[in-house]
Amino acid sequence: MLQINNLWKSYGDQIVLERIHTEVQAGDFVTMVGASGCGKSTFLKMLLGTEVPSKGQILLDGQPLAAEPDADRGIVFQQYSVFPHLSVLDNVIIACAFSQSPWTGWLGRTRKAAARQAAEAMLDKVGLSHALQRYPHELSGGMKQRLAIAQALMLKPRILLLDEPFGALDPGIRADMHELVLGLWREHQLTVFMVTHDLKEAFYLGTRLWVFDKVRHDPQAPHRYGASLTYDLDINRKRGSDLQGAALLKDIQARTAPTVALAG
Numbered sequence: 001m002l003q004i005n006n007l008w009k010s011y012g013d014q015i016v017l018e019r020i021h022t023e024v025q026a027g028d029f030v031t032m033v034g035a036s037g038c039g040k041s042t043f044l045k046m047l048l049g050t051e052v053p054s055k056g057q058i059l060l061d062g063q064p065l066a067a068e069p070d071a072d073r074g075i076v077f078q079q080y081s082v083f084p085h086l087s088v089l090d091n092v093i094i095a096c097a098f099s100q101s102p103w104t105g106w107l108g109r110t111r112k113a114a115a116r117q118a119a120e121a122m123l124d125k126v127g128l129s130h131a132l133q134r135y136p137h138e139l140s141g142g143m144k145q146r147l148a149i150a151q152a153l154m155l156k157p158r159i160l161l162l163d164e165p166f167g168a169l170d171p172g173i174r175a176d177m178h179e180l181v182l183g184l185w186r187e188h189q190l191t192v193f194m195v196t197h198d199l200k201e202a203f204y205l206g207t208r209l210w211v212f213d214k215v216r217h218d219p220q221a222p223h224r225y226g227a228s229l230t231y232d233l234d235i236n237r238k239r240g241s242d243l244q245g246a247a248l249l250k251d252i253q254a255r256t257a258p259t260v261a262l263a264g
């Protein structure tokens with residue numbers, strides 16, 4: 001589905017990412033870890049289309065990825081990205097409106113009724129049907145993230161990009177969100193890329209784990225080399241093995257320290 005060929009990203013003379021080669025199949029759930037500042041969000045932005053590669057290519061079904069965001073790709077950020085002045089229901093209806101008439105956000109009466117119905121159904125799926133008329137400031141952090149996920153899914157994306165979506169949530173709420181995301185991933189047959197700082201979460205949710213790290217270092221010029229994919233693990237194969245005690249896990253922890261916690 002996605003092919004990434006020799007991808008590089010620089011800002012000025014800072015090389016952030018280099019030599020990334022990989023392929024992703026439809027339905028993969030890729031979790032991404034790495035030290036703070038190694039370029040995980042930059043990678044997601046290139047997948048979204050708000051940043052362009054400095055070198056190399058991202059191909060979607062053999063075609064270069066559209067250079068700007070489109071309905072194929074939805075994103076949820078750590079900081080709640082919902083409209084504060086709109087109710088829960090209107091936040092989701094407007095996502096639908098923008099997908100259909102991006103320049104005006106305007107919908108005719110029939111479409112508006114259909115959009116409202118679809119929005120209510122989506123909000124039901126994410127467990128917000130009791131809060132349709134509330135405003136974002138009246139929601140908990142977990143509820144806001146449920147709303148952001150509902151918004152992203154209204155556009156029926158094939159690819160869902162999650163940038164530390166649960167970073168600000170309490171552990172109990174995070175567990176609920178994990179089940180929600182896994183359910184939606186299966187039901188909508190999504191391909192998911194998720195950045196996290198929690199290695200346990202990365203192993204639990206992902207079918208593949210990517211570890212970003214620099215393989216080359218120049219102490220005189222720290223920006224000279226960028227991070228690459230140092231591990232691309234098939235987690236299904238590894239899950240259930242004695243990975244927890246393995247040297248591999250220790251190495252991943254070392255590469256992602258100090259920002260990645262292995263909770264529990």
Ligand SMILES: Nc1ncnc2c1ncn2[C@@H]1O[C@H](COP(=O)(O)OP(=O)(O)OP(=O)(O)O)[C@@H](O)[C@H]1O
Nearest residue numbers: 011016034035036037038039040041042043195259
């Ligand atoms: N628009 C930009 N202009 C210049 N430098 C940038 C820009 N965006 C990101 N960077 C730099 O690129 C590097 C990678 O940033 P990025 O946000 O992708 O890292 P990250 O791995 O997601 O970090 P964190 O885990 O802390 O969120 C950082 O050094 C950052 O300062």
